[in-house]
Amino acid sequence: MTTAVELAAAVRDGTTTARATTEAALAAVAANDRELHAFLHVDRDGALAAADRVDALTSQGRDPGPLAGVPVALKDNLCTQGVPTTAASRILEGWVPPYSATVVDRLVAAGAIPIGKTNLDEFAMGSSTENSAFGPTRNPHDHGRVPGGSSGGSAAAVAAGMVAIGLGSDTGGSIRQPAALCGVVGVKPTYGMVSRYGLIAFASSLDQIGPLATTVADAAACLEAIAGHDPMDATSLDEPAPRVVAALDRGVDGARVGLVAELLDGAAPDVVVAVERAAEALEAAGAHVAELTLPELRLGLSAYYLIAPAEASSNLARYDGVRYGLRVDAADVQAMNVATRTRGFGDEVKRRVMLGTYALSAGYYDAYYGRAQRVRTLMCRAFATAWERCDLLLGATAPTTAFELGAKTADPMAMYLSDVFTIPSNLSGEAAITVPFGRGDDGLPIGVQLLGRARAEPRVFAAARVLEAAA
Amino acid sequence: MTATGLETVVGLEVHTELKTATKLFCGCRNRFGDEPNTNVCPVCLGLPGSLPVLNRRAVELAMAIGTALECEIRPSIFHRKNYFYPDMPKDYQISQYDEPINVGGHLTLPDGTVVGIVRAHIEEDTGKTTHVGETGRIHGADRALVDYNRAGVPLVEIVSAPDLRSGEAARAYVTELRAILVATGASDGRMEEGSLRVDANVSVREPGAPFGTRCEVKNMNSLRSLQRAVEHEAERQAAVVAAGGTVEQETRHWDEDAGRTVPLRSKEEAYDYRYFPEPDLLPLAPDATWRAAVAASLPPMPRARRAVLVERLGTVTDAQRDQVASVVADDDGGVAPQLALARVANEVAALGDPHRLDASGVVALLAMEARGDLSATQTKAVLQRMAETGEDPDAIAAAMGLEQIGEDALDATLDAVIAAHTDEWARYREGDEKLAQFFVGQVMRETGGKADGKAVVAGLVRRR
Numbered sequence: 001m002t003t004a005v006e007l008a009a010a011v012r013d014g015t016t017t018a019r020a021t022t023e024a025a026l027a028a029v030a031a032n033d034r035e036l037h038a039f040l041h042v043d044r045d046g047a048l049a050a051a052d053r054v055d056a057l058t059s060q061g062r063d064p065g066p067l068a069g070v071p072v073a074l075k076d077n078l079c080t081q082g083v084p085t086t087a088a089s090r091i092l093e094g095w096v097p098p099y100s101a102t103v104v105d106r107l108v109a110a111g112a113i114p115i116g117k118t119n120l121d122e123f124a125m126g127s128s129t130e131n132s133a134f135g136p137t138r139n140p141h142d143h144g145r146v147p148g149g150s151s152g153g154s155a156a157a158v159a160a161g162m163v164a165i166g167l168g169s170d171t172g173g174s175i176r177q178p179a180a181l182c183g184v185v186g187v188k189p190t191y192g193m194v195s196r197y198g199l200i201a202f203a204s205s206l207d208q209i210g211p212l213a214t215t216v217a218d219a220a221a222c223l224e225a226i227a228g229h230d231p232m233d234a235t236s237l238d239e240p241a242p243r244v245v246a247a248l249d250r251g252v253d254g255a256r257v258g259l260v261a262e263l264l265d266g267a268a269p270d271v272v273v274a275v276e277r278a279a280e281a282l283e284a285a286g287a288h289v290a291e292l293t294l295p296e297l298r299l300g301l302s303a304y305y306l307i308a309p310a311e312a313s314s315n316l317a318r319y320d321g322v323r324y325g326l327r328v329d330a331a332d333v334q335a336m337n338v339a340t341r342t343r344g345f346g347d348e349v350k351r352r353v354m355l356g357t358y359a360l361s362a363g364y365y366d367a368y369y370g371r372a373q374r375v376r377t378l379m380c381r382a383f384a385t386a387w388e389r390c391d392l393l394l395g396a397t398a399p400t401t402a403f404e405l406g407a408k409t410a411d412p413m414a415m416y417l418s419d420v421f422t423i424p425s426n427l428s429g430e431a432a433i434t435v436p437f438g439r440g441d442d443g444l445p446i447g448v449q450l451l452g453r454a455r456a457e458p459r460v461f462a463a464a465r466v467l468e469a470a471a
Numbered sequence: 472m473t474a475t476g477l478e479t480v481v482g483l484e485v486h487t488e489l490k491t492a493t494k495l496f497c498g499c500r501n502r503f504g505d506e507p508n509t510n511v512c513p514v515c516l517g518l519p520g521s522l523p524v525l526n527r528r529a530v531e532l533a534m535a536i537g538t539a540l541e542c543e544i545r546p547s548i549f550h551r552k553n554y555f556y557p558d559m560p561k562d563y564q565i566s567q568y569d570e571p572i573n574v575g576g577h578l579t580l581p582d583g584t585v586v587g588i589v590r591a592h593i594e595e596d597t598g599k600t601t602h603v604g605e606t607g608r609i610h611g612a613d614r615a616l617v618d619y620n621r622a623g624v625p626l627v628e629i630v631s632a633p634d635l636r637s638g639e640a641a642r643a644y645v646t647e648l649r650a651i652l653v654a655t656g657a658s659d660g661r662m663e664e665g666s667l668r669v670d671a672n673v674s675v676r677e678p679g680a681p682f683g684t685r686c687e688v689k690n691m692n693s694l695r696s697l698q699r700a701v702e703h704e705a706e707r708q709a710a711v712v713a714a715g716g717t718v719e720q721e722t723r724h725w726d727e728d729a730g731r732t733v734p735l736r737s738k739e740e741a742y743d744y745r746y747f748p749e750p751d752l753l754p755l756a757p758d759a760t761w762r763a764a765v766a767a768s769l770p771p772m773p774r775a776r777r778a779v780l781v782e783r784l785g786t787v788t789d790a791q792r793d794q795v796a797s798v799v800a801d802d803d804g805g806v807a808p809q810l811a812l813a814r815v816a817n818e819v820a821a822l823g824d825p826h827r828l829d830a831s832g833v834v835a836l837l838a839m840e841a842r843g844d845l846s847a848t849q850t851k852a853v854l855q856r857m858a859e860t861g862e863d864p865d866a867i868a869a870a871m872g873l874e875q876i877g878e879d880a881l882d883a884t885l886d887a888v889i890a891a892h893t894d895e896w897a898r899y900r901e902g903d904e905k906l907a908q909f910f911v912g913q914v915m916r917e918t919g920g921k922a923d924g925k926a927v928v929a930g931l932v933r934r935r
Contacts, residue, residue, distance in 0.1 A: 079519065097519070197520065232524060234522065234524050235750075361745060362745075
């Protein structure tokens with residue numbers, strides 16, 4: 001399997017062409033995706049046209065960009081001008097955005113080739129990609145299992161070698177958990193590091209776009225291409241992209257690593273073993289690992305399931321049948337709104353819209369949303385105290401390896417628990433990455449998670465590279 | 472005071488559109504009257520994935536309003552106000568809720584009454600819905616058309632304390648507030664175009680008793696209808712009380728034609744807007760330097776200008792002072808203070824009482840003169856007629872046929888007059904200045920008084 005860095009180098013030095021890398025990716029999709037269903041839409045014509053533009057630049061002796069000719073997959077909650085974007089929901093079926101997300105424009109400017117749009121849990125709400133209105137995605141390592149979610153399509157597309165890089169979005173673990181379950185690298189950048197402009201919002205204060213890739217170096221190259229201030233996103237940090245590629249080989253010598261009890265509590269024994277081995281690998285590379293407990297992290301899941309649905313209930317109000325997407329006609333506007341939303345949204349989306357509406361309602365706001373925000377503040381303080389003693393935190397990404405299709409669909413709480421280790425850093429905004437590290441008793445991939453303080457991506461990537469080398 | 476001796480209590484909520492070049496959260500043009508749905512983009516259409524970015528100029532204008540109303544300008548945040556409505560693209564409105572930018576100011580009316588300003592906060596406007604069908608009303612309409620040009624236009628909502636005690640006082644408050652908004656440059660103050668919208672909270676009580684239950688009255692689109700609506704609503708409530716009933720808290724709609732208010736929705740039907748902090752925007756905290764720059768950029772406010780004018784008038788009658796006050800208070804309309812001063816001190820003062828002038832008519836007339844639509848002579852003639860009939864200056868000028876003739880027509884007329892009076896022209900050219908007036912008179916006769924005398928003199932000098 002050729003990495004993105006290798007592909008780009010070959011395209012840039014003329015060893016191959018973007019046309020060739022793109023055709024290879026399209027062929028891989030054609031060969032694998034009938035079974036895996038990672039893609040909701042393959043933009044063959046658009047991809048080949050983009051490849052030809054890259055090749056034209058190269059032949060003119062101009063710089064085609066650091067990701068020249070690298071096939072990429074885009075989670076279908078990222079707007080793509082002229083290409084259908086559904087968020088895996090019936091309510092947006094057939095909608096074609098008139099604009100592209102900032103990250104898409106930046107990838108294309110860097111020479112990358114968007115191959116198509118990948119499957120997800122409807123509006124990114126789920127942990128298995130089974131909540132897609134268009135059918136589930138299968139895990140490339142075991143077709144009877146889920147790829148995780150909500151960015152399951154991008155994770156599966158990368159893991160199956162159809163594309164070198166996938167973009168996902170991570171609201172409570174939606175990049176890291178599927179990356180772990182599919183055995184690839186997944187990055188949840190510091191909140192504000194990557195522009196959200198053009199990302200169909202689930203929970204605005206938690207959503208963050210990031211890469212999925214087969215190597216830490218590929219993820220770094222992608223992050224440098226998409227990160228950095230965007231004037232179209234008021235919450236984007238007012239600073240350039242972090243220099244993560246240059247930091248990859250810095251190692252972890254002397255780094256203080258906290259092994260967080262709450263990020264292991266409840267994990268399966270094989271997952272715990274993998275994390276402990278990862279700790280040993282970091283120590284072997286010169287880091288000082290110490291066990292640490294951050295009890296506030298236990299409150300994360302409860303706070304998350306109030307804050308995220310509350311924001312979602314507002315973000316998803318616009319799907320009312322008036323301007324775009326599905327419309328189910330009825331006697332008057334209000335009845336049309338209700339009929340459209342009743343038919344257009346799936347059960348999990350409805351569940352969260354109702355939860356969020358309740359949490360924000362007069363008389364309940366203080367007890368639910370208000371209290372959850374106070375918990376969030378506590379979580380930020382807990383991390384702040386950890387950073388006084390540690391440079392990095394280590395834990396599991398997901399409690400188990402990939403579970404079977406249908407295993408948790410009847411039990412929302414069991415599904416929610418698969419994000420228990422990833423949610424805290426969404427609430428606090430911290431930088432996070434998952435790296436494949438060994439296999440479980442069932443032979444399936446396990447991911448271990450590294451956290452760094454906000455803007456500490458260079459350090460986080462360097463440590464991830466150490467684990468990658470030791471895995 | 473109502474007919475039954477109850478005291479009227481009024482607080483006003485005034486929404487003003489801000490005169491920015493672009494909308495509150497995107498780069499679309501902020502302009503009234505354009506072709507529907509031409510000033511729109513993913514952001515103000517609320518398309519999936521779009522995000523708001525705050526317009527710095529809108530914040531400055533909001534700060535200017537706050538400064539002019541002597542508010543405290545505070546760190547503030549935006550909230551989402553959630554409710555479904557087809558002309559609101561996101562189905563929530565971005566507004567300021569419990570932490571607004573301006574709090575605790577006041578406004579002093581020309582008669583000295585001080586009205587508290589509770590807050591003046593920033594929010595976005597909605598689109599505009601037109602119901603199309605046989606009746607033209609919502610019920611029975613075949614379909615609705617929505618124009619999103621107005622969606623996302625910046626607004627400031629100015630909430631007064633319940634310090635007003637009559638419909639007349641409510642009118643005086645909005646008149647003064649409008650003049651302030653125009654003076655700050657934040658608003659053009661046009662109630663008819665909806666750039667200034669007023670809702671009134673009205674209640675009645677025995678003088679000195681605690682406040683009664685209030686009703687919110689909407690849909691007043693002129694100062695006159697505001698005053699009428701407040702007076703009618705107070706009388707309606709007084710009648711309810713007199714009949715032994717209790718006033719229900721509700722929102723009522725002013726029906727201009729019927730001259731009464733009708734219920735729109737009751738407290739029980741009130742929305743739960745589920746306000747929560749807008750996660751897509753950062754807190755707003757203008758620093759002292761920025762606040763000071765905004766304050767320094769403000770021109771003198773109407774109250775200060777009135778004081779200067781009154782002083783410059785010297786000894787004036789009360790009637791003159793009131794007239795000057797109302798002219799400048801109402802709206803500059805582009806009228807230079809010197810012009811207002813001159814016309815009011817001379818022509819208006821000369822009319823004697825009683826006359827039927829109102830301040831807004833005088834301002835409109837002086838604006839016509841300032842724009843050059845009317846000559847000084849014509850202005851005086853229209854003013855005379857306005858004082859007699861109370862009609863609008865536009866209507867009078869049109870009825871009198873007083874549109875000034877254009878430059879080309881004036882030149883042609885002047886040439887013809889000169890050709891017909893060669894002797895007088897020769898004497899004028901030799902230095903007989905008195906003959907200039909002769910030529911002006913001849914041109915006026917030929918044009919039926921539609922020429923600008925100064926332009927005629929200028930034409931003579933050019934030809935000399």
